[in-house]
Amino acid sequence: MRHGARPKNRLVRYAAVAALAAAPLVTLASIGQADQLAPPLGPCVGDCPNPFPVPVHNGPPAGTDDTINVFVGGNYTVEGRAAEVEGKVVTVKDLTVDKNGGGLFNMGVVGVGSQVAPPPGTDHVTVGGAVDVVTGNRVQIGGGDPARWGNLAYGTTESGIIEFSGPGAARQDPAAIDPFLGLTTVIKDDSTCMAEQTATGTLSVEGNLYTFTGDGHSMRQIFNVDRNIGSDTAAADLVFAGIPAGATVIVNMVGPDPVLIRTNTGSGFPGDQLTDMQPLLMWNFPTAADATVSGNAQFQGSIMAGNAAGTVTLSNPGTNGRVYVAGNLVQTGTSGSEIHAYPFNGDLPTCGQSPSPSPSPSQSESTSPSPSPSASESESPSPSPSESGGPEPSESVEPTHGERPEPGQSHRPGGGLANTGSSLVAPLAGGAAVLLGLGAAAVTLARRNRGRRH
Numbered sequence: 001m002r003h004g005a006r007p008k009n010r011l012v013r014y015a016a017v018a019a020l021a022a023a024p025l026v027t028l029a030s031i032g033q034a035d036q037l038a039p040p041l042g043p044c045v046g047d048c049p050n051p052f053p054v055p056v057h058n059g060p061p062a063g064t065d066d067t068i069n070v071f072v073g074g075n076y077t078v079e080g081r082a083a084e085v086e087g088k089v090v091t092v093k094d095l096t097v098d099k100n101g102g103g104l105f106n107m108g109v110v111g112v113g114s115q116v117a118p119p120p121g122t123d124h125v126t127v128g129g130a131v132d133v134v135t136g137n138r139v140q141i142g143g144g145d146p147a148r149w150g151n152l153a154y155g156t157t158e159s160g161i162i163e164f165s166g167p168g169a170a171r172q173d174p175a176a177i178d179p180f181l182g183l184t185t186v187i188k189d190d191s192t193c194m195a196e197q198t199a200t201g202t203l204s205v206e207g208n209l210y211t212f213t214g215d216g217h218s219m220r221q222i223f224n225v226d227r228n229i230g231s232d233t234a235a236a237d238l239v240f241a242g243i244p245a246g247a248t249v250i251v252n253m254v255g256p257d258p259v260l261i262r263t264n265t266g267s268g269f270p271g272d273q274l275t276d277m278q279p280l281l282m283w284n285f286p287t288a289a290d291a292t293v294s295g296n297a298q299f300q301g302s303i304m305a306g307n308a309a310g311t312v313t314l315s316n317p318g319t320n321g322r323v324y325v326a327g328n329l330v331q332t333g334t335s336g337s338e339i340h341a342y343p344f345n346g347d348l349p350t351c352g353q354s355p356s357p358s359p360s361p362s363q364s365e366s367t368s369p370s371p372s373p374s375a376s377e378s379e380s381p382s383p384s385p386s387e388s389g390g391p392e393p394s395e396s397v398e399p400t401h402g403e404r405p406e407p408g409q410s411h412r413p414g415g416g417l418a419n420t421g422s423s424l425v426a427p428l429a430g431g432a433a434v435l436l437g438l439g440a441a442a443v444t445l446a447r448r449n450r451g452r453r454h
Contacts, residue, residue: 133160191306
């Protein structure tokens with residue numbers, strides 16, 4: 001009987017070991033799941049370069065990206081000396097191009113940016129309402145290499161000069177906007193959710209130096225800012241400290257209207273702190289009726305604005321990241337304003353989850369003299385791009401995978417499961433399932449052996 005009992009004990013022991021081995025895998029899978037924005041928002045989808053070219057880039061084409069780079073829930077207006085918008089553009093209402101003195105505005109493919117354009121032959125620009133290119137202005141969609149061509153789909157009317165590369169064309173297609181209508185709610189909910197999170201870091205201000213100090217360990221760093229960054233007369237110098245490698249950084253701009261970020265920090269060059277942070281940095285305007293990003297920087301990071309009745313104005317030379325606004329967008333500037341296509345790969349919060357254990361720290365404003373360099377507006381332009389075979393240059397001199405869920409599906413409020421973007425979760429979950437299955441099979445086999453011996 002002792003010889004007969006040994007195999008049974010061994011099988012039971014195997015079952016216990018398998019169950020114990022599976023437990024940490026299940027736990028790791030549950031805590032390791034990323035909660036990225038679901039397509040067609042967020043990370044790159046397509047022939048994506050890894051890594052993306054450091055902004056700003058005027059070299060050869062670097063790949064394709066079918067993710068929306070600029071989403072506008074209201075009207076998209078191009079004014080001043082705005083120059084270019086790169087990547088896939090969707091605006092629910094009207095698109096108006098009315099630059100100061102007229103001139104060229106590039107869309108989809110640009111002279112300087114990531115050089116990651118929407119896939120050829122797709123709709124580079126989708127407009128739910130009317131397209132009005134005011135007299136004296138012209139729009140170019142696609143450009144340079146004829147293979148990098150795209151289309152314009154609009155809902156009601158189209159007027160003015162619109163040029164296309166290759167076989168690109170404009171078409172009236174009121175239904176083209178339909179797949180994207182739910183994204184306004186997704187953006188509103190995500191913006192609200194981010195603003196509800198407990199802060200993990202503090203902002204200190206000394207003169208023109210604005211220092212964001214994280215807690216040094218959280219992989220989602222939250223800053224709740226109840227004041228403007230910079231002012232109408234001085235631009236802020238931005239520094240981040242206490243941010244772990246690979247952490248998502250969310251800056252919630254929750255101050256009273258009008259909300260302003262005015263900074264000269266952000267060159268786009270390798271080694272620049274904000275350049276390195278860009279794919280995981282989100283600037284959130286949850287309720288602002290009037291929000292402006294200005295200064296002389298190549299502004300790094302993505303922008304989200306949740307107020308469907310609000311307006312976001314970009315007057316800085318360059319924005320390197322996604323721009324997702326539930327309301328209106330105005331792109332302007334005195335010497336060129338460009339939006340460049342760079343993904344947001346960050347891990348957003350899920351509302352309803354346990355809040356951060358960190359207390360909400362207060363923001364301190366020091367009255368000590370600023371040790372920072374002068375942050376006054378510089379009159380010198382951003383580094384100028386060299387000549388390339390890209391689209392016809394505008395007047396700006398600044399450089400300035402598989403199945404996709406329906407838009408609106410999200411792991412946050414407003415939909416179902418998000419595209420996790422995690423290469424770790426599925427293998428771990430699968431491994432846990434296999435080990436649990438082995439444990440269950442071993443228990444069953446042990447019981448059968450015991451039954452045979454009775």
